[in-house]
Amino acid sequence: KAGVTQTPRYLIKTRGQQVTLSCSPISGHRSVSWYQQTPGQGLQFLFEYFSETQRNKGNFPGRFSGRQFSNSRSEMNVSTLELGDSALYLCASSLEGPPVRNEQFFGPGTRLTVL
Amino acid sequence: DQQVKQNSPSLSVQEGRISILNCDYTNSMFDYFLWYKKYPAEGPTFLISISSIKDKNEDGRFTVFLNKSAKHLSLHIVPSQPGDSAVYFCAASARAGTASKLTFGTGTRLQVTL
Numbered sequence: 001k002a003g004v005t006q007t008p009r010y011l012i013k014t015r016g017q018q019v020t021l022s023c024s025p026i027s028g029h030r031s032v033s034w035y036q037q038t039p040g041q042g043l044q045f046l047f048e049y050f051s052e053t054q055r056n057k058g059n060f061p062g063r064f065s066g067r068q069f070s071n072s073r074s075e076m077n078v079s080t081l082e083l084g085d086s087a088l089y090l091c092a093s094s095l096e097g098p099p100v101r102n103e104q105f106f107g108p109g110t111r112l113t114v115l
Numbered sequence: 116d117q118q119v120k121q122n123s124p125s126l127s128v129q130e131g132r133i134s135i136l137n138c139d140y141t142n143s144m145f146d147y148f149l150w151y152k153k154y155p156a157e158g159p160t161f162l163i164s165i166s167s168i169k170d171k172n173e174d175g176r177f178t179v180f181l182n183k184s185a186k187h188l189s190l191h192i193v194p195s196q197p198g199d200s201a202v203y204f205c206a207a208s209a210r211a212g213t214a215s216k217l218t219f220g221t222g223t224r225l226q227v228t229l
Contacts, residue, residue, distance in 0.1 A: 004158070035219070042221035
């Protein structure tokens with residue numbers, strides 16, 4: 001069974017631009033969560049999607065948004081990029097229900113660098 | 116406001132000895148705790164979890180202990196192996212209806228030396 005895949009793996013953007021990251025969950029998994037990892041802050045929860053609906057949201061500004069498609073694939077978008085958005089963005093999928101009651105499987109992440 | 120804290124950014128242990136990684140939390144609503152391991156250039160991998168109704172959970176070389184009164188949990192790895200060298204994240208959740216999210220600590224880098 002293929003794992004969680006994220007594209008692209010690396011991305012370089014400049015301030016003010018916008019970016020879209022993609023995540024394909026493990027087949028059959030309906031919950032997709034997004035996290036931002038930075039050296040000083042660890043992993044911070046962005047949002048979770050389940051059956052195309054945002055079910056939970058972290059404390060990030062509205063520049064960060066996401067969506068989920070009927071095949072459970074998910075995208076996240078960051079508009080008006082800032083230098084502080086440089087981070088590793090991780091996607092995790094789980095079967096269904098609250099992800100914390102099921103094992104979450106993480107993808108390798110997308111490394112975003114904002115210049 | 117860091118609700119889950121891993122106060123040791125790094126830890127070095129000799130092969131064969133016990134590794135003890137610590138985690139403290141402040142939110143008394145947390146009722147489920149997990150440990151993840153992360154190698155460079157890979158996503159975190161689930162290791163072991165514990166519900167707040169238990170105080171210990173064991174899986175092979177990995178044991179997690181939970182002290183609710185102290186709001187403290189620890190991960191014990193016995194015996195430690197070089198392949199255990201990685202960054203370990205503690206995570207916690209507070210169930211709220213059908214929605215929940217993981218709150219992670221900042222991680223502890225474990226180095227197992229020969």
